[in-house]
């Protein structure tokens with residue numbers, strides 16, 4: 001990490017370090033105190049304490065005795081000497097020292113050694129390294145401020161020197177000139193000196209201020225090859241565009257993926273070619289590299305080689321065959337056994353999970369233009385549906401003493417009973433359905449006669465029935481209790497039949513859990529317990545009751561709801577119900593409850609047979625044998641036909657005159673569908689009418705249903721993938737929440753503001769508190785996602801963080817910030 005103070009040593013238009021006086025980079029003692037107080041990670045003057053209450057003071061910060069007053073300028077070495085070997089302005093009023101030369105350590109022998117913990121103002125844990133300006137370092141502005149590791153870092157290597165195909169630009173030429181003149185200095189010094197010089201004008205032009213974003217928003221620094229963070233931040237494209245075009249992971253592509261300067265075509269902007277910020281960038285073109293990378297390289301010295309975590313791998317993560325190696329860079333070596341699964345499972349390291357994967361083509365089939373922020377998150381419809389279901393699960397009613405319905409506090413092993421049906425007209429306010437249980441598509445509960453009021457006689461079972469949602473004390477899950485009022489159990493054996501139903505598990509059945517009798521309601525009731533499917537409706541309420549007009553998706557205008565059910569949906573219902581009927585018949589039982597109000601619609605076109613086992617108990621016949629079961633099974637198929645007929649015509653009265661109704665069905669739907677209903681209703685075919693036979697007759701429709709189910713599975717998996725990434729980011733944000741603005745830790749009220757945490761704070765500012773040139777907040781989701789993902793992956797790319805007073809900048813890699821976050825979080829965890 002480099003400490004970078006843009007105001008120091010800025011060469012003016014005339015090229016002299018001191019000619020640009022708009023910013024007093026040689027601060028007065030007072031100013032200096034203020035500046036260092038504002039940026040305490042720059043070593044403050046000896047003995048000086050921060051006067052700025054917001055100033056963080058890392059415990060490991062050391063005194064920088066090299067801080068000079070204005071009068072000490074003459075003792076400061078001129079950077080031109082350091083860079084060019086001489087200063088053109090030596091006789092023209094340049095106030096710096098031209099005799100000191102460039103070698104040697106700190107003037108007082110105290111020039112900070114960035115690598116040493118004792119002298120580094122940044123805590124050692126952050127591995128921060130400072131590049132202090134000449135103003136704070138009286139000796140060489142380069143030496144003494146940099147450790148060997150800093151010198152080797154690639155951060156200031158101009159991109160164009162890496163062989164941009166556009167050829168060396170002026171910046172690269174300046175770099176080359178600076179390099180040749182400073183031949184006696186180390187490579188790193190040359191590179192940094194050249195980089196500094198190029199940066200001067202750019203930094204001023206870009207008015208690089210708060211959070212490094214101004215350059216981005218002004219777009220003023222457009223110099224090709226400018227390696228500076230502000231420019232690179234400036235070209236962060238919308239994340240959506242990047243995701244839409246993530247290219248195959250060739251070696252050079254991988255480099256681009258790390259590059260924030262990708263344009264929407266998946267190519268990097270000119271400045272990013274050969275990016276110095278790119279951890280995979282290896283300076284001048286190497287044999288086997290993309291030929292476009294080699295253009296113009298001869299005139300440039302090889303840049304310091306940056307750490308490339310992927311270097312040992314081929315593009316397929318094959319550690320045995322590097323580019324140009326035995327496997328020819330095609331990953332044909334060890335990569336094969338990775339895929340073949342032979343040997344121990346190999347994981348590609350480091351895991352590259354800082355990028356969102358775009359929706360897979362078979363799932364989305366979207367034009368890239370359609371990829372928007374939604375591509376990263378659950379679709380709004382899906383999210384709304386799931387959230388409403390969750391709300392329904394948590395819905396509750398007030399207790400009786402607060403005006404709620406008079407329900408037992410506990411019933412068997414269940415508690416927190418909530419009615420699922422409206423209380424009927426004239427009921428007190430507290431008796432109404434909780435808002436969370438009201439489906440906006442269906443209008444006010446009971447308004448359209450979609451379902452009877454609680455306690456109304458059931459049209460199917462005859463008894464007065466109630467449905468409650470309740471929580472089981474044994475497992476904490478929600479169930480539905482269906483209570484039939486005034487039922488007397490005559491035969492104990494009847495209720496034991498429920499056990500057989502318990503064993504049936506099918507995706508198209510509402511699973512039966514148990515049944516018990518109770519007097520908890522002050523009467524003799526029997527209660528059947530079923531799985532709870534939040535916000536489910538019945539086929540009756542869905543297709544046979546008028547629904548209120550719904551807003552049109554595009555215009556927002558209220559439109560009447562189309563009642564006719566598409567034939568495809570009807571076939572889908574029939575397939576699902578046939579499957580469950582077949583399963584029930586195979587178990588030697590009959591459903592006996594195939595009615596529009598007893599088929600739950602638990603999702604889009606997703607149905608489940610409800611209320612199984614009730615007839616077996618309430619209409620128990622101890623004499624009934626296998627014949628009775630077969631009769632019931634045939635009735636099931638006939639009921640299936642009746643259900644389809646009434647759904648096709650959206651009314652139960654369709655059953656009153658079946659021939660007429662079939663004629664109407666023939667006008668609305670295909671002959672095949674009509675024939676199917678006819679077959680189900682025709683009593684003359686009863687002999688060979690079985691669920692298996694029905695299944696065979698459905699044939700291609702079952703195949704279509706299978707395809708739909710598979711497609712839907714893919715969609716859901718895709719939605720899951722999006723949330724996988726987001727879940728990771730939430731965990732990261734939680735860590736931030738633990739650390740940022742913490743009022744006190746370990747008896748230190750400034751813990752959250754100092755040390756490693758100061759860097760985290762600056763990063764937080766960079767990510768969330770960015771402002772544009774007019775001081776308006778930058779609300780840019782892609783900026784946040786990009787930064788958080790890179791932080792989570794700990795990439796080596798560097799960014800510039802600016803202190804709040806804009807007096808100081810830190811160039812720091814995501815990896816280092818990640819280490820800071822980890823270490824601060826570890827501190828908190830340990831204390832716990």
Ligand SMILES: Nc1ncnc2c1ncn2[C@@H]1O[C@H](COP(=O)(O)OP(=O)(O)OP(=O)(O)O)[C@@H](O)[C@H]1O
Pocket residue numbers: 420421450451452453457458459460461465467480510530531532533534535536537538540597598600610
């Ligand atoms: N297992 C369940 N999970 C979630 N909601 C359910 C479940 N069973 C029933 N419901 C809901 O309870 C309400 C009442 O169901 P019920 O079967 O009593 O309907 P109904 O139209 O009153 O039937 P009936 O013909 O018996 O009068 C419906 O809105 C239904 O969606």
